[in-house]
Amino acid sequence: SQTIHQWPATLVQPVGSPLSLECTVEGTSNPNLYWYRQAAGRGLQLLFYSVGIGQISSEVPQNLSASRPQDRQFILSSKKLLLSDSGFYLCAWSPYMDEQFFGPGTRLTVL
Amino acid sequence: SQQGEEDPQALSIQEGENATMNCSYKTSINNLQWYRQNSGRGLVHLILIRSNEREKHSGRLRVTLDTSKKSSSLLITASRAADTASYFCAASGSARQLTFGSGTQLTVLP
Numbered sequence: 001s002q003t004i005h006q007w008p009a010t011l012v013q014p015v016g017s018p019l020s021l022e023c024t025v026e027g028t029s030n031p032n033l034y035w036y037r038q039a040a041g042r043g044l045q046l047l048f049y050s051v052g053i054g055q056i057s058s059e060v061p062q063n064l065s066a067s068r069p070q071d072r073q074f075i076l077s078s079k080k081l082l083l084s085d086s087g088f089y090l091c092a093w094s095p096y097m098d099e100q101f102f103g104p105g106t107r108l109t110v111l
Numbered sequence: 112s113q114q115g116e117e118d119p120q121a122l123s124i125q126e127g128e129n130a131t132m133n134c135s136y137k138t139s140i141n142n143l144q145w146y147r148q149n150s151g152r153g154l155v156h157l158i159l160i161r162s163n164e165r166e167k168h169s170g171r172l173r174v175t176l177d178t179s180k181k182s183s184s185l186l187i188t189a190s191r192a193a194d195t196a197s198y199f200c201a202a203s204g205s206a207r208q209l210t211f212g213s214g215t216q217l218t219v220l221p
Contacts, residue, residue: 090154
């Protein structure tokens with residue numbers, strides 16, 4: 001069966017520090033991968049999606065970037081965090097671009 | 112954007128009652144999906160209804176879709192305290208990306 005992992009679960013970082021969040025999927029190949037951000041009490045905002053290694057599409061201009069160095073690995077990064085980057089970050093995968101399967105999320109607090 | 116928006120934002124009911132949540136979207140879709148999120152957790156896919164379907168059932172869940180009104184509803188029958196969570200609709204369009212609404216917070220009181 002397929003599983004999706006995210007780490008770390010929680011992270012507290014100072015403004016201006018770098019960020020690296022990792023997402024890996026097991027039990028499937030060539031998944032579509034997604035990064036979302038969720039503000040408190042709100043819906044999900046799509047940040048990036050990837051249909052294959054090295055293929056990244058960005059949905060909104062921002063302080064973040066994403067990379068897919070391996071088929072089942074998706075990384076969310078920032079060189080310098082802003083206060084507004086705080087939020088709940090969710091990774092998801094999808095086999096056919098229909099239903100998506102979400103990881104447990106990373107709670108990021110930027111101080 | 113084809114954003115989904117849920118109504119109501121919050122709903123509180125007694126155990127055993129039915130809960131109905133509504134969703135509206137803006138443009139044409141391939142399918143509409145409903146997800147559940149427990150506090151501080153990832154989302155769990157509940158049900159998907161395609162644009163050529165009008166109603167779909169899964170256990171205690173019933174979803175309807177009215178493409179002429181660009182709206183959908185999720186009915187949870189015989190609710191339980193464990194159904195307490197946030198529920199999101201997500202519209203999937205031609206680009207096969209999901210656009211999520213802001214969710215309905217459901218509280219089921221024992």
